[in-house]
Amino acid sequence: MTEGVRLEWDGKHTAQIEFSPLPVLHVVEKIGTQDATAPNRLIQGDNLAVMSALLGELRGKIDLIYLDPPFFTGREWKAREAAPNEPSAFTDSWRTLGNYLQWLFDRLTLARDLLSETGCLYLHLSWHSVHYAKLLLDEIFGVERFQNEIVWCYREAINSKKRWNRKHDTLLFYTNSDVFTFNPDPVREPYSESSIRKFRHADEKGKYRLMGRGIVGSPLRSKRDVAPEMETLSPELTFRHYLGAGTLPLDYWFIDIENQASPLRTGYPTQKPEALLERILLASTNPGDLVADFCCGSGTTLAVANRLDRRWIGCDLGDLAITTSRSRLIASTAAHFRLETLIGNNLK
Ligand SMILES: C[S@@+](CC[C@H](N)C(=O)[O-])C[C@H]1O[C@@H](n2cnc3c(N)ncnc32)[C@H](O)[C@@H]1O
Known part of the structure; x- marks a missing residue:
């Protein structure tokens, strides 16, 4: 809080300017x-x-x-x-x-x-x-x-x-x-080229990265860029993270x-x-x-x-x-x- 902290200058006045019907x-x-x-x-x-x-x-x-x-x-x-x-x-x-x-x-x-x-x-x-x-x-x-x-x-x-x-x-x-x-x-903001390059896979919905779900005890927990065969073997542990509209x-x-x-x-x-x-x-x-x-x-x-x-x-x-x-x-x-x-x- 800035309570009590104010910028001062000579002649400062802070009185409210009221609506005037004159102008x-x-x-x-x-x-x-x-x-x-x-x-x-x-x-x-x-x-x-x-x-x-x-x-x-x-x-x-x-x-x-x-x-x-x-x-x-x-x-x-x-x-x-x-x-x-x-x-x-x-x-x-x-x-x-x-x-x-x-x-x-x-x-x-x-x-x-x-x-x-x-x-x-x-x-x-x-x-x-x-x-x-x-x-x-x-x-x-x-x-x-x-x-x-x-x-x-x-x-x-x-x-x-x-x-x-x-x-x-x-x-x-x-x-x-x-x-x-x-x-x-x-x-x-548009993604940088290097960010776009990370989305290495594509399907009919667009470019995506394969990620591990955040499931406790999963060997793929929160992993990035999981191997594609893991999706076939354990689809419940992975998800496709699609490239969005920008950051x-x-x-x-x-x-x-x-x-x-x-x-x-x-x-x-x-x-x-x-x-x-x-x-x-x-x-x-x-x-x-x-x-x-x-x-x-x-x-x-x-x-x-x-x-x-x-x-x-x-x-x-x-x-x-x-x-x-x-x-x-x-x-x-x-x-x-x-x-x-x-x-x-x-x-x-
Ligand atoms: C930095 S320029 C604004 C430029 C504008 N954003 C643009 O894209 O063209 C500041 C403007 O404030 C105006 N101005 C200065 N004192 C003013 C006052 N008391 N009442 C109204 N306009 C004022 C000036 O005439 C000037 O056009």
């Missing part, structure tokens, strides 16, 4: 046919005010929140191939680390309140801030709600001789309770970024690969579940949710993020959504 979400545009009772929504506005405005209707109703916020890099992020005079897509510079942590703390608190009892949160960060964020999440969700630290490894140009090249991000996975969706089967998933993933050759590359800086979001959504949601991304950038989470028949809400502050997400969603076959914007930014 109003205004429908700008409807695209595709809408399910009026549960429309998918792309919302432009500061996510603090948007999440707060959504509390009124969605407190405890979102099944999965994926947050890929600014990482505390101190950088201006411009669109790839942007001209020097083009404005940044978004700014990731902060007066102090405390400033950044307060920003994160407020949004994570609202995320917890929006999540359903069985809801899942994935917070995507890097070495810049993830170690602080772990303590924030322990304080907000409770350390016992921490499920995984997932390491996403990717390949990119190697550029440092000074230290180990930093080529992974970290995702912190928390849940709102002990009961939550986790579907390991659609995200099983159970691990907490480190090798997934390529959407590089220049990828048709999914939008040009938005910091775009995450669809394969990464697909893994998260397949494991932690079911079709029809409600998924939200309040830093949606180029709309990766929304495009994947659309494709996998999950309902979704996306939010971002930036113009480039909203236009990129909008065209990406329109281009995807099942894009039924409302574009909304936040009117009035007042929070209590």
